[in-house]
Amino acid sequence: MHGWSGKILDIDLSSGSVETRPLDMEIARQFLGGRGLGARLLWDLVGPEVEPLSPENVLIFTTGPITASASQTSNRFNVSSKSPLTGTILHANSGGWWGMQFKRTGYDVLIVRGRAEKPSLIEITPDGVKIEDAGHLWGKGVFETTELLGQNRNKRNVMCIGPAGENLVRIAAIMNDGERALARGGPGAVMGSKNLKAIVVAGKEKNQPADKDQFKFMQYETGKLLKASPLTSQALPEFGTAVVMNVINEIGALPTRNFQQSQFEHADKISGEAITEEILVKNQACWACPITCTRISKTASGKEGEGPEFESAWAFGAQCGIDDLDLITEANFLCNDMGLDTISMGNTIGCAMELAERGLLDSDLRFGQAETLHDLIQDTAYRQGLGNELAEGSVRLAAKHGAPEIAMAVKGLELPAYDPRGMQGQGLVYATSNRGACHETGNMLGPEVLALPRLIDRFATQGKAGIVSVHQNSAAVIDSLVYCKFANMAVAEEFFARTLTAVTGEPYTADDLMKVGERVWNLERLYNLREGFTKEDDTLPDRLLNDPVVAGPSKGFTVNLAPMLVEYYQFRGWDENGVPKPEKL
Amino acid sequence: MHGWSGKILDIDLSSGSVETRPLDMEIARQFLGGRGLGARLLWDLVGPEVEPLSPENVLIFTTGPITASASQTSNRFNVSSKSPLTGTILHANSGGWWGMQFKRTGYDVLIVRGRAEKPSLIEITPDGVKIEDAGHLWGKGVFETTELLGQNRNKRNVMCIGPAGENLVRIAAIMNDGERALARGGPGAVMGSKNLKAIVVAGKEKNQPADKDQFKFMQYETGKLLKASPLTSQALPEFGTAVVMNVINEIGALPTRNFQQSQFEHADKISGEAITEEILVKNQACWACPITCTRISKTASGKEGEGPEFESAWAFGAQCGIDDLDLITEANFLCNDMGLDTISMGNTIGCAMELAERGLLDSDLRFGQAETLHDLIQDTAYRQGLGNELAEGSVRLAAKHGAPEIAMAVKGLELPAYDPRGMQGQGLVYATSNRGACHETGNMLGPEVLALPRLIDRFATQGKAGIVSVHQNSAAVIDSLVYCKFANMAVAEEFFARTLTAVTGEPYTADDLMKVGERVWNLERLYNLREGFTKEDDTLPDRLLNDPVVAGPSKGFTVNLAPMLVEYYQFRGWDENGVPKPEKL
Numbered sequence A, B: 001m002h003g004w005s006g007k008i009l010d011i012d013l014s015s016g017s018v019e020t021r022p023l024d025m026e027i028a029r030q031f032l033g034g035r036g037l038g039a040r041l042l043w044d045l046v047g048p049e050v051e052p053l054s055p056e057n058v059l060i061f062t063t064g065p066i067t068a069s070a071s072q073t074s075n076r077f078n079v080s081s082k083s084p085l086t087g088t089i090l091h092a093n094s095g096g097w098w099g100m101q102f103k104r105t106g107y108d109v110l111i112v113r114g115r116a117e118k119p120s121l122i123e124i125t126p127d128g129v130k131i132e133d134a135g136h137l138w139g140k141g142v143f144e145t146t147e148l149l150g151q152n153r154n155k156r157n158v159m160c161i162g163p164a165g166e167n168l169v170r171i172a173a174i175m176n177d178g179e180r181a182l183a184r185g186g187p188g189a190v191m192g193s194k195n196l197k198a199i200v201v202a203g204k205e206k207n208q209p210a211d212k213d214q215f216k217f218m219q220y221e222t223g224k225l226l227k228a229s230p231l232t233s234q235a236l237p238e239f240g241t242a243v244v245m246n247v248i249n250e251i252g253a254l255p256t257r258n259f260q261q262s263q264f265e266h267a268d269k270i271s272g273e274a275i276t277e278e279i280l281v282k283n284q285a286c287w288a289c290p291i292t293c294t295r296i297s298k299t300a301s302g303k304e305g306e307g308p309e310f311e312s313a314w315a316f317g318a319q320c321g322i323d324d325l326d327l328i329t330e331a332n333f334l335c336n337d338m339g340l341d342t343i344s345m346g347n348t349i350g351c352a353m354e355l356a357e358r359g360l361l362d363s364d365l366r367f368g369q370a371e372t373l374h375d376l377i378q379d380t381a382y383r384q385g386l387g388n389e390l391a392e393g394s395v396r397l398a399a400k401h402g403a404p405e406i407a408m409a410v411k412g413l414e415l416p417a418y419d420p421r422g423m424q425g426q427g428l429v430y431a432t433s434n435r436g437a438c439h440e441t442g443n444m445l446g447p448e449v450l451a452l453p454r455l456i457d458r459f460a461t462q463g464k465a466g467i468v469s470v471h472q473n474s475a476a477v478i479d480s481l482v483y484c485k486f487a488n489m490a491v492a493e494e495f496f497a498r499t500l501t502a503v504t505g506e507p508y509t510a511d512d513l514m515k516v517g518e519r520v521w522n523l524e525r526l527y528n529l530r531e532g533f534t535k536e537d538d539t540l541p542d543r544l545l546n547d548p549v550v551a552g553p554s555k556g557f558t559v560n561l562a563p564m565l566v567e568y569y570q571f572r573g574w575d576e577n578g579v580p581k582p583e584k585l
């Protein structure tokens, strides 16, 4: 195959049917793969009448045309579905090995429909596709499941859910290769609702570039850029993604204690520097990636595993007022084993802490209680006690206790580690992201903080909408190819276009790619509109709009969202209600 | 010295006085050097009462804190003055060796005031500063003058004017190192009006970095980025700046025959590829630059020299409907020898060609007449015949013949080689540039065409103002440090900030730099407002606003300037008349 195999594997767990269908190549060219292709297929398969946790919802696993080509970071894959947490379109992507291995089985896409009668697993190997009993694995953690199913880095890869997914926890992740997560929006719960414990893949097909010389040349060019950028060649390998912890804290944009403050007095203790100094065993990489941002860590008590990433260190750290790096790291490990989204988990715990401190939740829980993390996470996965409430996410939790404004979420998805009062453009990203508050669909960290490529005033709002839209479209492209966003911090779309051309043999320009990005964004928007979302949902928690930051470099700021939104709809060619105009479709 | 020597050399040619004054370091920190420092000093020295060609106008030559440090491209310098072509603030910068050498004389700034009684030259060497008779050089071309004065690449460098400057041609350049130009806005005429033929410099001071290790590290980091970018490591060395000719033509943004079309049917014959294939002898670099974008060319008739750059190849090529690369190249050489701005010269010839074709100018001149270039240029420099009209620039020429709308200029400065109907953001850059139509003060080539770092729709207008402003501020910083803009295509401001920190020993962040950029921009704006310019001058030639492109990829487009301007004033924090609000000052 050159780029696409042209095949969809379509499995209905209710009937047990396994079908191979052709991929509509017209659609593939328009949406490439990954997130874009997933959104396009979901559009046809899952309408507003479908309950996210019903058998009618589907899981669509998509690779992209460059997946498994060995182009740098060509390891990632995507899952699309309707989210049980938010009701919006769900897309999530993950690195590691599984995506590459699935592509090697000779399919571009795996659709899973229906609901198995009993716990099951899917195995896709050169010997065929099997649906098998997984009764012996049900209830087991991700680590054990992954091992029992024969995880073998380059040969056989396991994706599964943990207890959280089985118990339909709305913030449950799907885990692949043991410790990588399709995290946000609750895909693990969808998988659990299908009684599907795991999907194991082993393949031997190759994604051969159509033009080998040009492909090699582009690997060389890309490699040079990755080596030249201090971010991808030094900061990320040395300190991991948490390298930005101190930076974000210093500028007063590190949400602290459920966004009550925007600086954490112990940020240095949970920073990338601290991780490297205190718990790092070694760094590691996903398949075909020279960046090696992954941390392998070991805590004082001897627990070893992957993490913590910046977002996880923040979620259990600053967000909960906790500075105990060991316990934060173990919380991360536990989430991986239970199959939970660390951002939503930590954010929701922070929400519970504030509810309790305010006397709205009957609990002794307080900010800073590192020792509570373990049980809260475990109880969430098993839906025990307070955990049963946390399992519903911050929005349902806060609403239940009469304080909906305390949930730090947009469209139901918990906010990540940037306080938008100190990064106005990021606020617009959160408010408009189709899957809910998200930093991965248009992150403004580059222009608003790192001065990459050019610094723009992070407090300004005028003129931000255009930049945000371009970043969103760009992220949609990267997620559709599928590349890793960290590579994109050193390598521009132009290079991805040339690599895509070499792989597929079809000419692609950066312009073509950016048009795909816009197309994907508009389609996702339409999906949400069809689900009943309106412009009223393009908003932020009250706290960010109305409570000025109390101290630090962002002191006095709220997010000035309204004028940015007006500009944003205009820039996108949407009407004043945020509905794409006919000529945009 | 670390960055700044702290000394201004102040010469009054009327009185013959030579003074050394301290540089106000508060101002140096606020405006850095180069263009910013020049603007700040000009603000105090030259008010609205001063005629540009009177002795009261001044020439302010400025270096920047990194000049001569040996950081990559740290060779450039700037001249500031009031423009005899436009009446606006004039700033122009140039590479080569002179700037580095002047810095080595131990001064940051050279101010030249007054008017010498007879043709003179200034010599600045370790033996002191001399004003000498230049009667024997008056009337001589730049090449001969430069040689006679002992040009010696790394040791002794000559800057001078040619006949054009002597004859107060309003589009005359100042030439340094023989073939590099302080080109735009007529600085050569100001120098001529002072009876100043040349400034010769030889120095031995060093710009020593305060932190040598960090400086070396930043050289290494910068070098890696320059090598990793195909633009700075491949395209520019191999094909020179004209590498973009075919690209710009293909997208329908190459102004042709005085902007009557936006594609030139023979663009390939004047492209960087054609230059390399047909006339290139070798490539060369300015001091301390690994990029080597300079072309040394030789025509069929055996003439050899520097050029042509993209802009020059366009100005005598597509703009005049000419595809004879040899004659275009020789026109470029002749401009260098006469001391003329190739952009304004070629653009003005194109204007004359259109006037003649329309019967508004009594002449046989027609588009495509390559053989007319030589005499037209020479006649301009000597103000003979039609040349005496061309010497006034396109605006005065077209007005004189009753068709002001045919002058392709903004605020009196001729447009460069991008048709903004195919690049809307570039249109806003042209309309708002403080020195008049200019691609060097916020070029949108990166985002609108090359997809660096992210492609934005070149036809869109919504949201462009923010991006344009950021690019303008960034360009103002680069021009104030002074770095070469080509380096900035691979190296972000963040790196320049770190190098600046290493050189000066004072901490600079990218944020500090961008604030300098905004400060410089606003000060230039205020300068023009003080001169009587208003928002009515923030416009484009009628043709670009009202005549849709007739064919090609930009067919049907005009520049939709009005809404971009509204956004632009808002983004910049100016009032609706384009006047910076008090809090911006």
Ligand code: SF4
Pocket: A073, A075, A095, A096, A284, A285, A286, A289, A290, A291, A292, A293, A294, A484, A485, A486, A487
């Ligand atoms: S940069 Fe990190 S997350 Fe991305 S592919 Fe490489 S190792 Fe994986």
Ligand code: SF4
Pocket: B073, B075, B095, B096, B284, B285, B286, B289, B290, B291, B292, B293, B294, B484, B485, B486, B487
């Ligand atoms: S890139 Fe070209 S113009 Fe710039 S400093 Fe280098 S040789 Fe000179």
